[in-house]
Amino acid sequence: MSLLITLLAVVILLLLGTPLVISLAGGVALFILLDDGWMMQYPQQVTAGMGSFILLAMPLFIFAGVVMNASGIAERIFAFARSLVSFLPGGVGQVNVVSSLFFGGMVGTSVADLAASGSTIIPQMKKARYPGSFSAAVSASSSNIGPLIPPSSPMILYAAVTGASVSALFVAGIIPGVILTVLLMILVGWKAHRNGWDQRSAFRIREVLQTFVRALPGFGVPLIIIVGLWLGIFTPTESGAFASVYAIIVGMLAYRTLKLSGLYKSLVTTAILTGEVMLIVGVSVAFGATLTMAGLPGMLTSMAEFLVPGDSQIGYLIVLSLIAIVAGLIFDPLIPVIMPLLLPTVLSVGIDPIHFGVIIVLTVVIGQITPPVGMSLVVAAKIAKVDPWLVLKANTPFLVTTIVVLGLVIMIPELATWLPGLIND
Numbered sequence: 001m002s003l004l005i006t007l008l009a010v011v012i013l014l015l016l017g018t019p020l021v022i023s024l025a026g027g028v029a030l031f032i033l034l035d036d037g038w039m040m041q042y043p044q045q046v047t048a049g050m051g052s053f054i055l056l057a058m059p060l061f062i063f064a065g066v067v068m069n070a071s072g073i074a075e076r077i078f079a080f081a082r083s084l085v086s087f088l089p090g091g092v093g094q095v096n097v098v099s100s101l102f103f104g105g106m107v108g109t110s111v112a113d114l115a116a117s118g119s120t121i122i123p124q125m126k127k128a129r130y131p132g133s134f135s136a137a138v139s140a141s142s143s144n145i146g147p148l149i150p151p152s153s154p155m156i157l158y159a160a161v162t163g164a165s166v167s168a169l170f171v172a173g174i175i176p177g178v179i180l181t182v183l184l185m186i187l188v189g190w191k192a193h194r195n196g197w198d199q200r201s202a203f204r205i206r207e208v209l210q211t212f213v214r215a216l217p218g219f220g221v222p223l224i225i226i227v228g229l230w231l232g233i234f235t236p237t238e239s240g241a242f243a244s245v246y247a248i249i250v251g252m253l254a255y256r257t258l259k260l261s262g263l264y265k266s267l268v269t270t271a272i273l274t275g276e277v278m279l280i281v282g283v284s285v286a287f288g289a290t291l292t293m294a295g296l297p298g299m300l301t302s303m304a305e306f307l308v309p310g311d312s313q314i315g316y317l318i319v320l321s322l323i324a325i326v327a328g329l330i331f332d333p334l335i336p337v338i339m340p341l342l343l344p345t346v347l348s349v350g351i352d353p354i355h356f357g358v359i360i361v362l363t364v365v366i367g368q369i370t371p372p373v374g375m376s377l378v379v380a381a382k383i384a385k386v387d388p389w390l391v392l393k394a395n396t397p398f399l400v401t402t403i404v405v406l407g408l409v410i411m412i413p414e415l416a417t418w419l420p421g422l423i424n425d
Contacts, residue, residue, distance in 0.1 A: 081095045100146060141398035321406065
């Protein structure tokens with residue numbers, strides 16, 4: 001009964017518009033009171049949730065991304081993407097998707113991608129006579145590529161909660177991320193051609209080379225991460241430090257657009273973002289621990305065993321993914337809340353934690369473009385200055401496409417496990 005009351009209280013608070021961190025904190029406190037627990041365990045759980053060494057990589061990558069954005073990398077990457085794919089059906093819509101793939105290697109989160117590229121690309125799409133709702137929908141869904149491309153904040157959170165290898169997780173998301181990019185590009189081209197939005201630019205190899213050279217220093221961050229981890233030069237946390245130093249060098253010496261005042265602002269922004277994220281992570285971990293103490297993981301395992309015939313891993317993956325998707329409609333971030341509940345089932349049925357890591361990140365991005373939270377939809381709608389419900393309607397085909405990619409990863413584990421295995425060998 002205490003568990004049910006707690007979950008209802010948290011959901012009601014969220015529906016009333018209460019900030020997530022307050023809703024989760026209130027839920028934990030309520031459960032402890034109802035269960036006659038020791039209230040001092042609460043701050044200990046929050047502190048433990050924020051104390052994982054792996055999480056140290058997150059502020060480093062956040063700082064690298066903030067510095068790169070402050071250095072004007074957004075405009076250079078946009079120019080390169082435009083020269084590369086604007087000749088395809090869909091024109092500037094294709095540039096939107098490809099820009100998100102490139103930005104994924106800089107920022108690693110959906111909302112950060114939108115903040116970096118959306119303010120540039122959405123006005124460009126509207127200027128090319130794309131409807132504002134469609135422009136926002138493309139930006140919201142294409143920003144979901146970011147969490148699948150290293151460095152990925154959701155992957156770091158997953159590793160901190162489960163103990164899985166961050167290096168393997170970073171690499172595991174690359175193929176699904178590329179597949180999502182290609183499918184979104186196909187959908188954008190089809191929609192643009194069907195609705196008469198098909199404005200293209202001529203392909204000029206000279207322009208491609210020129211814009212690539214100008215944007216090249218910005219691609220150093222993902223290269224540092226992937227090559228460094230592949231060769232075993234440094235750990236993921238160390239790669240975050242290297243990426244931060246590299247970003248400063250690029251901004252101050254290569255582009256010469258980053259001044260000391262800009263570096264100071266980047267440090268302040270990073271501190272604020274890190275504080276917000278880590279507080280939510282700590283409280284989310286405490287909430288997940290509370291649900292674990294209430295016996296919810298055992299209930300979920302029993303339910304999965306009841307619903308899945310035999311020992312079908314695919315069946316378990318489908319059931320667990322559906323649970324995560326439903327939870328992701330309410331909780332953001334999802335991983336610190338849901339993984340303590342799902343991990344016992346994942347391990348008991350022999351599911352590869354790296355494979356499941358990519359699956360859970362896909363459920364996270366689905367939650368980003370699905371109400372009632374739908375943070376990416378809200379941010380994109382604000383940038384485009386349109387009604388979020390119109391964006392939701394326009395985004396439906398893109399949501400279905402993202403779910404299709406999730407289904408492919410569930411049915412074909414090698415999409416997530418082949419590349420990590422190849423690099424480890």
